[in-house]
Amino acid sequence: MKKTKKLLDRLVEFLSFKTSEQSAELDTLKKLLDKLKKRQKKLEEQLEKAAGNKEKNKEKQLRRDISVLKAQRKKGLARYKELSDARK
Numbered sequence: 001m002k003k004t005k006k007l008l009d010r011l012v013e014f015l016s017f018k019t020s021e022q023s024a025e026l027d028t029l030k031k032l033l034d035k036l037k038k039r040q041k042k043l044e045e046q047l048e049k050a051a052g053n054k055e056k057n058k059e060k061q062l063r064r065d066i067s068v069l070k071a072q073r074k075k076g077l078a079r080y081k082e083l084s085d086a087r088k
Helices: 002-053 056-087
Strands: none
Touching (some): 002 056
């Protein structure tokens, strides 16, 4: 009986650790996604200005940076959704 109680206690401890770890990861991901979104908007504004100034090289670089940010955000959102669904 003692062994069963001990094992159950360890199981509860393990499960609670995993949920708290996931919660911390969710919080971190949310903050990171917000930063990426702000960075993307800033780059899009710079792209609009660069398009008016006819700076082709800068415009190309900005488009590339924006596409990278979009891909990163997409992956981050998928991970965020995966973690939040796992908590439910």
